[in-house]
Every structure is written in C-alpha cells, then in structure tokens.
Amino acid sequence: MTESLLQVSGLSKFFGEVPVLDRIDLSVQPGEIVMIVGPSGAGKSTLLRCINRIEHPSEGTVLIENVNMAGEMRNGKLVPDSSVTTARKRRRVGMVFQRFNLFGHLSAVDNVAIGLKRVLGVKSAEAKARADKELARVRMSPHAAKRPSQLSGGQQQRVAIARAMAMQPTLMLFDEPTSALDPELVGEVLEVIRSLAQDGMTMLVVTHEMQFARDVGTRILFMDAGRIVEDTSPETFFTNPSHSRAREFLQRSL
Ligand code: ADP
Ligand code: MG
Numbered sequence: 001m002t003e004s005l006l007q008v009s010g011l012s013k014f015f016g017e018v019p020v021l022d023r024i025d026l027s028v029q030p031g032e033i034v035m036i037v038g039p040s041g042a043g044k045s046t047l048l049r050c051i052n053r054i055e056h057p058s059e060g061t062v063l064i065e066n067v068n069m070a071g072e073m074r075n076g077k078l079v080p081d082s083s084v085t086t087a088r089k090r091r092r093v094g095m096v097f098q099r100f101n102l103f104g105h106l107s108a109v110d111n112v113a114i115g116l117k118r119v120l121g122v123k124s125a126e127a128k129a130r131a132d133k134e135l136a137r138v139r140m141s142p143h144a145a146k147r148p149s150q151l152s153g154g155q156q157q158r159v160a161i162a163r164a165m166a167m168q169p170t171l172m173l174f175d176e177p178t179s180a181l182d183p184e185l186v187g188e189v190l191e192v193i194r195s196l197a198q199d200g201m202t203m204l205v206v207t208h209e210m211q212f213a214r215d216v217g218t219r220i221l222f223m224d225a226g227r228i229v230e231d232t233s234p235e236t237f238f239t240n241p242s243h244s245r246a247r248e249f250l251q252r253s254l
Contacts, residue, residue: 003066005030005171005202006051011060013046013226020046022226023060028171028204033197035217035234036206039249042223044206048173051204052095064093065170091119094164095173098180100156102148102163108155109135109144112163120167134162138192154185158192165196172196174205190216210253214238222246 006028013021021043028034036044049055051062061068102111112131116122122130135141138158148156157177164172174193178186190212197203197216207213213220213234220237222230224245230237241247 004028004063005032005065006204007061007063007066008047008051009061009063011047011050011062012058013043013050013055014058019226021050021057024226024228026221026228026231028202030170030202031200031218032202033216033218034204034221035213035219036204036221036223037208037210037213037249037253038221038223043226044223045175047223048095048175048204048206052093052173054095091167092170093173094167094169094171096157096160096164096175096177098176100148100153100160100180102156102159104148107145107147108140108151108159108162111148111159112166115163116166130166131162134166135159137165137195138162152185153181154188157181157189161189161192161196165201170202172201172203174203174207176206176208178207178209208253210238210250222249224249 004027006026008024008026011021011024012019024047036047038044046055050057053062103114106114109128109131112134113127116127116130117124132141132144135144138161140155140158140162143151143155148159151159177193178189181189186209190209193205194216205213217234220230220232220234221228222237222241222243229243230241230246237246238250241250
C-alpha cells in the first residue's frame with residue numbers, strides 16, 4: 001500500500017455558525033493531479049488554506065506525509081503544533097494564489113531566492129543558482145533581473161510558481177492561478193502548470209479552466225456548499241457527472 005501524500009479526515013471549518021467546510025475526507029497519492037472545481041463560495045479556497053495551514057481547521061485533521069498539519073487534539077481542543085518536524089513538512093507544501101504577491105522592490109531572481117535564504121538558510125550563491133534553475137523551468141530566464149512592475153501578469157505568476165517550486169515542495173496547491181490574468185496570458189501559465197504535472201509534481205488545482213482540468217487532471221473534485229459532492233475521473237466528470245449540481249455547473253461553465 002502506498003502511503004498517502006495528503007490525508008484529510010473529517011475536516012470542518014466554521015466561520016461563526018456557518019460551516020464553510022463540512023466534514024471533508026480526501027486522500028491524495030503521489031503523482032495525482034487533482035482538479036478542484038465548483039461554484040464560488042463552495043469552500044475551495046478554504047480547503048486549500050486549511051491544507052496549507054494558513055487557516056486552522058475547526059475540526060478534523062490534515063496529514064502531510066503522515067505529519068499532522070493542523071496540530072494535535074488535546075482534551076477535545078485543537079492545539080497548534082509548532083514542532084520543527086511540522087514546520088519542515090509545512091514548507092513542503094507550495095502554494096500559488098490568484099494574486100502573485102511578489103516583492104515589488106526585488107528582481108524576479110531575488111523573489112525566488114529570498115525564501116531559500118530567509119526560510120531555509122541557504123547561502124546566497126546557492127540560492128541564486130537554485131533560483132536561476134527554477135526560473136529556467138518556467139521559461140523566465142531572460143527576465144530574471146526585472147522587477148515585477150516590468151513583467152506581465154502571466155510572467156509574474158510564472159515567477160510566483162518558480163518561487164514556490166524552489167522550496168522543493170512535495171505537494172503544490174494552486175488557487176485559481178489564472179483568474180486574475182488577461183485572457184491572452186492564461187495559456188502560458190497553464191502550460192507551466194502542465195509541464196510540472198508532466199514532471200510528476202503532485203498537485204491540487206482550483207480552476208475555472210474546464211478544458212485544462214479535463215486535459216491535465218487525473219482526478220476531478222466537484223465541491224458545493226462545503227462538501228466534495230463528486231470525486232471522479234475527468235472522463236466521467238465531463239461526460240457523465242452523477243450529481244445534478246455538477247451537471248448544472250458544467251452547463252454553465254462549458
Ligand atoms: P471558494 O474558494 O469556493 O469560492 P471560499 O473558500 O473562498 O470559497 O469561501 C467559502 C465560504 O466561506 C464563502 O461563503 C465565504 O464568504 C466564506 N469565508 C471565507 N473566508 C472567510 C472568513 N475569513 N470569514 C468569514 N467567512 C469566510
Ligand atoms: Mg476561492
């Protein structure tokens with residue numbers, strides 16, 4: 001039996017009385033390309049944020065490589081775990097957001113290198129070398145010295161992907177990585193994500209790009225009202241979804 005890379009069990013998240021995530025169970029094996037689709041407000045971003053521990057789950061657990069990301073249950077209360085092991089495993093989850101959040105005063109290469117230096121304590125020369133390698137992978141080498149303001153949105157997002165990849169994550173999370181882009185810039189970012197997928201990177205991608213989800217995904221999750229209502233192959237999801245909400249969603253999206 002393969003050990004799951006990601007194991008989410010009974011994950012709920014409440015904002016006040018309202019459950020935004022309602023007892024989510026999800027297990028992801030190495031190499032899976034999981035596309036998460038569903039209407040706005042379904043809880044897709046909150047799920048990724050709980051997996052990455054930007055958000056604390058109200059209930060349930062998130063295990064990454066068998067380490068509990070959410071903390072430990074003690075006397076029925078969730079106590080955040082800040083142990084070194086957890087911190088290390090947490091770094092192994094990379095996240096790319098809709099907005100690129102690059103440092104405006106730093107060049108592309110420095111944006112990629114800074115996390116290596118500050119968080120991992122990698123020496124400057126080695127950090128720079130690794131940053132150059134990651135920029136090459138997203139085909140941004142010619143723009144390494146430019147600042148974000150000199151780059152298009154698509155180029156900035158490719159730098160953000162390089163920055164996340166530089167930390168050598170075992171799992172990458174993408175939250176609508178092309179939603180903030182002008183239509184003509186969407187393709188180049190999707191191409192980069194596709195190439196990471198082909199290289200075997202395990203990933204969860206929240207997206208509204210249905211053709212991309214179908215082509216690149218190995219698995220589709222359809223979320224609605226805080227639950228995963230469909231968890232199936234792209235083939236089945238796009239040709240014969242079992243839930244009416246998924247069918248309605250597809251009719252509106254395609
Ligand atoms: P999606 O990404 O699928 O659009 P989200 O995870 O962003 O959905 O949000 C799910 C629901 O949770 C929405 O109704 C949203 O308004 C609510 N929500 C998200 N974050 C917060 C927060 N920090 N405080 C209160 N409500 C929130
Ligand atoms: Mg969202």
